[in-house]
Amino acid sequence: MSQPQKIQIFDTTLRDGEQSPGASIAPEKKIIIARQLARLGIDVIEPGFAVSSPGEFAAVQQIARELQQVEIAGFARAVKADIDAAVQATQDAARRRLHLFISSSDIHLNHQLRKSRDEVVQIAREMVAYGKQFVNEIEFSAMDASRSGREFVIELVEAVISEGATIINLPDTLGYAMPNEMASLFRSVRKEARGGDTVRYSAHCHNDLGLAVANSLAAIEAGATQIEVTVNGIGERAGNCSLEELVMAIETRKDALGAETGIRIGEIYETSRIVSRTMNFPIAYNKPIVGRNAFQHESGIHQDGLLKNRSTYEIMDPAAMGISRSMIILGKHSGSHAIKHRLEEYGIETTEEQLKSIYGRFKEVADGQKIVTDDQLIQMAGDLTQTRPDPYALIDLQVHAGTQRARSATTTIRNNERGTDHSYTAIGEGPVEAVIGAISQAIPAEIAFEDLELHSLSTGEGAYGEAVVSIIHSGKRYRGTSIHKDVILASAQAYISACNQAIMTAGRAREEDHAGGAKESRRILR
Template structure:
């Protein structure tokens, strides 16, 4: 069976930047956009031009600087928003306006004080107006996760009739369970006339820690685009993490899916976004956290030294990291200690390793982690270092 391509829509520069305290200037946005182009994402959502003059300028400059990905600008279902988005995108080689409106009962009643019929009419008018500026128009049904499937299908069918090219089904507050979200996508695939003409997109938030799982369920059930951010940054608890969804697809060939992302650039892209936004990546973050390929348990260390696959499902080189890391703690065993000494050029027989290990444990019980500098101090304390300190085989008879 032929593999199905999943389009990667990166919204780091729009939804990702909405994190409190995360403010990017135009120069930083262009720098990240160029990195995303090298990463080979399919779409870059460059910003929300009507929100500020700075965001408008950033979208303009990104359009001038980027050639391959589609450059997308967000708008509400408001003519002024759409007009300004179209203006900001005028220099893009490939452009898209992303417009939409809330469709859940909660949004219709409390946010818009409106009715379902009026919401459909506003959705249609927004798409028709956006088509005056660009051919590629994406529609978002905000809070689709809590929208009744039959009404969501009506909205989708209405905008398809007026030329929309992509329909985004956001789980705006991270409400859905993976099975529920997948069923919602499947329902639309099976019940919306003309759905085959457009791309269905996922846009999942991580309020309950399910953003990546929901996006995966979405594409398994027929979505062809995933909206995500580097390091999973975004509103509140963040968005679907680009690195997670891309590597899940890469590592699970039975899904019969693929992306065009150059995965060996994931680590460097993560570092760049973290540096520019000031948003540190949590140590245990999947794929890009500092501990993602670090091992401190003696059992795990012994296994991974013998064969990497025993305790790693991903080759660190696939995401741009040179190798796994053996962290020496009080939980480490002899094999890990010997491994780290070998990296420094020291080799032990069994007796000498036992001696060094006994000293190592005394140090390790007092500290969280033992450094290379401390390994040399331990070696000196063991009296195994030769006088001229040349690195050679150290043995005890």
């Protein structure tokens, strides 16, 4: 069998991705994302549009200087001032390219550029030649290529190749093309353009019709060896080809595609979270790969199959991508097998009769609020089995907030192992910070609060809010969930739930290590 074709991943999260309405990034935060992109294994990073502002220029310059292991692309219109800024900002990169673009469709030429085809070809020639003085690698993009006349695209590509362009990008700028049309475009240009077999090809697809990944895969099958992507698929309008979707499509179906990437898939989820948090741009629940529901299952049939063998209802392993969340969501469609499995994860053993009673109460709660949190399930089990397996419980919470004072919180926390209650007080810039500070005083473990998500589960003044809290303990991430009409209380309960999970997991690990050590000692003695 022939070796898979290596596909370069060109990331434009920091340039095209930042053009998403409401998703701008402060220049000093761009370097944070760029570092993570390097850890992810991105081949080429496009850090921004250097000519657009002094802050943008400085950000591109810093990334080019620091990330010496990644190729840096300087983005520029076919304008000398843009090229000069891009060249200067990237001059300290170990490897760099100039990425030039100009429109090629008659729609753009007539209504935006107001130039003839001959004028555009001449501008493209001159600017590629000008850029070639400074860099060896020049990527040329024929913007809106998928809506351009095929003959003109070929003429334009021939012109820039003759002036030294080394990479030809054929963008589906408006997300208009069908996969067969993208494949045809690449095949035609590669075959018919003079010098077309001497350059590399790249695809830059937008997602207006939801076809960005499909069109990018079609381009690969037609000879493209580079795909331009953004993390979480962010970008103009409906966004760009999603990095995580494309990479995992290639990873999962590499035999069918005959392709592979150099992406470290274990960094995918962390990269997605960093971009989402830094840009204040939430991820849709049903977003493939990184969405909250991507590897979560509520249907009892699916849950039963999943517990027997993960491959029954999953084609990818979430753990391989760094996704450390439960695969099963407990809701009104869940079966008793899933309930039993979740309780066992917390070390709670039940008889058949107890499980039946717990399941009946579970169904009553699930009918009213869609999903049931682990904390609620543990409480149900505790009430019916006369146990409280979770180490800590929130007994009381008082929060004071206002415009003229610091926010303060007082909590009463029960230590279930000792059977004692103690109260703690803390202040913070916001009520949630104060609440977390107060609870943290009660829990003697090194736990780092990472993230809080708040979601409304219904409408109106009496809506339930869902709080999802992520923490880090001993290098592992834990998530706690709680539902309440009071979102501050829900946040507190979710935080305690996450802490309980971390403490109980660490405790079980110690018990298993101890048991293993005892067995080994007995074996040696024999």
